[in-house]
Amino acid sequence: MEAEKWGRRIRAYRKLKGYTQEGFSKELGVSVSILGEIERGNRLPAEDLVERIAHSLKISIEDLKPRD
Numbered sequence: 001m002e003a004e005k006w007g008r009r010i011r012a013y014r015k016l017k018g019y020t021q022e023g024f025s026k027e028l029g030v031s032v033s034i035l036g037e038i039e040r041g042n043r044l045p046a047e048d049l050v051e052r053i054a055h056s057l058k059i060s061i062e063d064l065k066p067r068d
Helices: 002-016 021-028 032-040 047-057
Strands: none
Touching (some): 002 047, 021 032, 021 047
16 A cells, blocks of 8 residues: 555656656666556665655655655
């Protein structure tokens, strides 16, 4: 459940900023399949990856965190 919330928010912000999955995964230094698994909610992002995602999207980690 938690992974799904993270995935939805990451996907929404990625699309909002105009990134494709392929382009964003390259910027983050992860494979497209890992990013896809995270966005589908099959995998929780590691803490260091959350930091890189927030930095790349120019948002705070607080903004990226799922709301309860």
